[in-house]
Amino acid sequence: MNSREIVLGRLRAALGDRPAPPAAVPRDYRPAGALGVDLDLLVHRLTDYRATVHRCPEADVAQVVDEVLGGRRVVVPPGLPRHWLPATVAAVTDQNLTAEQIAAVDGVVTAAAVAVAETGTIVLDAAPDQGRRVISLLPDVHVCVLRADQVVATVPDAVARVAPGRPLTWISGPSATSDIELNRVEGVHGPRQLHVVLVPDGQAGHG
Amino acid sequence: MTRTFLGMPATAPRGVGNLRGEESFPAAARRALGDAQLRRNLRHATTTIRAKSGAVIGELPDWEQLRAAGSAIKADVMARLPELLEQLESAVIAAGGTVHWAADAVEANRIVTDLVRAAGAERVMKVKSMATQEIGLNEALEAAGIEPVETDLAELIVQLGRDRPSHILVPAIHRNRAEIREIFLREMPGVDPALTDEPAALAAAARRHLRETFLSTRVAVSGANFAVAETGTLAVVESEGNGRMCLTLPETLITVMGVEKIIPSWADLEVFLQLLPRASTGERMNPYTSMWTGVTPGDGPQQVHLVLLDNGRSAVLADAVGRQALHCIRCSACLNVCPVYERTGGHAYGSVYPGPIGAVLSPQLTGVPDNASLPYASSLCGACYDACPVKINIPELLVHLRGQAPHPATEAAAMGAAAYTMDHPRLYAAAQRAAGLARLAGRALLPPLNGWTASRDLPAAPPQTFRQWWAER
Numbered sequence: 001m002n003s004r005e006i007v008l009g010r011l012r013a014a015l016g017d018r019p020a021p022p023a024a025v026p027r028d029y030r031p032a033g034a035l036g037v038d039l040d041l042l043v044h045r046l047t048d049y050r051a052t053v054h055r056c057p058e059a060d061v062a063q064v065v066d067e068v069l070g071g072r073r074v075v076v077p078p079g080l081p082r083h084w085l086p087a088t089v090a091a092v093t094d095q096n097l098t099a100e101q102i103a104a105v106d107g108v109v110t111a112a113a114v115a116v117a118e119t120g121t122i123v124l125d126a127a128p129d130q131g132r133r134v135i136s137l138l139p140d141v142h143v144c145v146l147r148a149d150q151v152v153a154t155v156p157d158a159v160a161r162v163a164p165g166r167p168l169t170w171i172s173g174p175s176a177t178s179d180i181e182l183n184r185v186e187g188v189h190g191p192r193q194l195h196v197v198l199v200p201d202g203q204a205g206h207g
Numbered sequence: 208m209t210r211t212f213l214g215m216p217a218t219a220p221r222g223v224g225n226l227r228g229e230e231s232f233p234a235a236a237r238r239a240l241g242d243a244q245l246r247r248n249l250r251h252a253t254t255t256i257r258a259k260s261g262a263v264i265g266e267l268p269d270w271e272q273l274r275a276a277g278s279a280i281k282a283d284v285m286a287r288l289p290e291l292l293e294q295l296e297s298a299v300i301a302a303g304g305t306v307h308w309a310a311d312a313v314e315a316n317r318i319v320t321d322l323v324r325a326a327g328a329e330r331v332m333k334v335k336s337m338a339t340q341e342i343g344l345n346e347a348l349e350a351a352g353i354e355p356v357e358t359d360l361a362e363l364i365v366q367l368g369r370d371r372p373s374h375i376l377v378p379a380i381h382r383n384r385a386e387i388r389e390i391f392l393r394e395m396p397g398v399d400p401a402l403t404d405e406p407a408a409l410a411a412a413a414r415r416h417l418r419e420t421f422l423s424t425r426v427a428v429s430g431a432n433f434a435v436a437e438t439g440t441l442a443v444v445e446s447e448g449n450g451r452m453c454l455t456l457p458e459t460l461i462t463v464m465g466v467e468k469i470i471p472s473w474a475d476l477e478v479f480l481q482l483l484p485r486a487s488t489g490e491r492m493n494p495y496t497s498m499w500t501g502v503t504p505g506d507g508p509q510q511v512h513l514v515l516l517d518n519g520r521s522a523v524l525a526d527a528v529g530r531q532a533l534h535c536i537r538c539s540a541c542l543n544v545c546p547v548y549e550r551t552g553g554h555a556y557g558s559v560y561p562g563p564i565g566a567v568l569s570p571q572l573t574g575v576p577d578n579a580s581l582p583y584a585s586s587l588c589g590a591c592y593d594a595c596p597v598k599i600n601i602p603e604l605l606v607h608l609r610g611q612a613p614h615p616a617t618e619a620a621a622m623g624a625a626a627y628t629m630d631h632p633r634l635y636a637a638a639q640r641a642a643g644l645a646r647l648a649g650r651a652l653l654p655p656l657n658g659w660t661a662s663r664d665l666p667a668a669p670p671q672t673f674r675q676w677w678a679e680r
């Protein structure tokens with residue numbers, strides 16, 4: 001008998017009393033689609049967990065990037081709209097850069113897949129405008145451009161919208177720890193600054 | 208394993224891993240009760256987290272409905288565990304991953320060690336994982352000449368301090384900032400001698416210390432908070448970004464997961480991603496949650512392994528009352544509201560699983576005789592049940608296990624003094640006050656105000672109360 005058969009055999013034997021699974025899981029909690037989207041709530045939640053929020057027309061994204069990262073080096077995913085980048089940043093596109101090359105730049109600019117207003121969470125799904133997971137991990141400053149129509153109200157809304165097969169990173173504020181006396185401290189291994197640029201519906205990526 | 212029929216549920220083997228303490232709970236608790244600094248650290252930390260957690264739980268109008276759903280999903284998982292594991296296995300393999308089955312700690316350690324050797328690595332980086340602590344993976348890797356590096360800040364503090372973890376979520380909860388600074392100054396090569404005890408400065412020191420490790424280590428070992436049977440997706444919930452580093456940067460990723468971590472469907476994540484952070488760190492959402500499904504070409508580890516671990520879980524599953532201990536999502540809320548934990552800390556429980564959940568899980572994983580004092584490590588106040596996001600009826604389990612526990616006779620002398628301490632009227636009153644506070648916190652957490660009464664009424668009268676048991680030692 002191999003280990004697989006041993007483990008499965010033990011578990012089957014353990015269920016010899018044939019416990020009945022619950023007839024149905026009670027799902028009386030607020031389901032996907034129950035709430036309208038409140039952008040101000042998203043901004044509050046993001047700010048509460050020490051992200052910096054910029055609200056502007058899509059045409060002004062480059063200006064925000066300039067304010068945050070002007071004069072510095074950034075890495076960008078291959079599908080990032082180029083007009084989001086000001087002339088003042090030295091941008092390198094991630095074409096299989098090494099981890100060392102990515103760690104050497106100051107910042108990263110990406111788009112997003114979904115955001116959750118109630119929790120202040122941004123989800124990246126590694127689409128071409130967000131790139132490989134590593135590029136939003138090693139640089140110290142992450143600027144993330146989010147369209148209003150990508151914002152959903154609750155966690156169930158987000159789970160329903162993202163695609164399971166892709167690598168997903170759910171980000172709620174900058175890297176933090178609660179390991180020292182259980183006080184939240186921002187800035188451990190991931191980016192120590194998270195800037196979210198919130199632009200109106202249906203404009204990002206179409207410039 | 209030789210004398211047991213291979214297909215029968217089995218407890219975790221002796222002589223490997225960290226499920227059994229060197230001494231009984233009362234003997235270990237006695238020392239902890241004498242450590243005033245430890246109690247101050249614990250009280251501060253648990254008070255802080257109870258307040259944070261209560262506040263964010265209060266923001267959700269449907270917390271009780273989410274708990275009910277979480278509890279039912281887990282009951283469903285236990286009833287269908289074999290078929291769900293086979294479904295998970297197929298999905299992971301279809302996505303390019305490799306699945307291994309480990310009947311116990313010895314086998315899991317051997318699988319991981321062989322995989323690390325096959326990758327040609329002499330060092331692995333680790334994301335905090337209860338399962339790998341349970342099986343003693345670090346000890347096994349070291350014995351094989353492989354260096355394990357813990358990357359979670361608290362684990363790093365524990366590893367550098369040559370210490371043992373004392374809390375599920377915050378393994379260094381027994382250390383305050385001044386003690387952490389001293390450990391860093393003593394043990395971190397090249398640390399700035401002017402390091403202050405500001406938490407931000409301590410975190411920055413850890414960032415510098417581990418960067419090179421993240422960039423140069425080719426194999427990582429993680430646990431998993433959830434595994435979705437339907438899709439083969441694994442999820443790790445974390446805060447610092449060390450998890451993302453380990454899950455993204457290496458060539459080879461090995462995930463060791465207890466079989467009970469599985470959830471049936473993708474949509475079930477909507478329940479647990481709300482329950483876990485609010486009950487655990489007291490955040491609306493933890494800073495980072497990573498989800499991966501097998502291998503993604505060009506992005507992250509290209510060799511992805513999943514080790515499915517039994518190590519006593521089949522024995523827990525075999526007990527119709529006890530199996531609800533497998534519902535645990537390791538949030539540690541029950542520790543933070545427990546008046547006994549707050550006084551003794553985690554080390555007294557001997558096992559890697561401390562606090563109320565440890566008192567019911569460890570004896571079941573090892574067999575009750577190997578952890579016979581743990582079912583008594585509770586006053587049955589019910590605060591743990593109220594706090595548990597998946598509604599595990601820990602008081603009911605404690606009473607159930609007390610019925611199976613032989614009363615250990617050999618530690619009478621050691622426990623006499625502990626009983627005195629615990630039985631001293633002033634100290635006892637303090638413990639009662641703590642229990643009362645926990646109860647209030649429980650009420651603050653639960654808008655309908657009925658959790659406490661419900662939990663008080665459920666357990667049958669214990670054969671012996673905690674206080675009597677201490678007094679008789």
Ligand code: SF4
Pocket residue numbers: 534535536537538539540541542564591594595596597598599
């Ligand atoms: S038993 Fe419940 S409260 Fe305790 S750690 Fe597990 S899930 Fe959390």
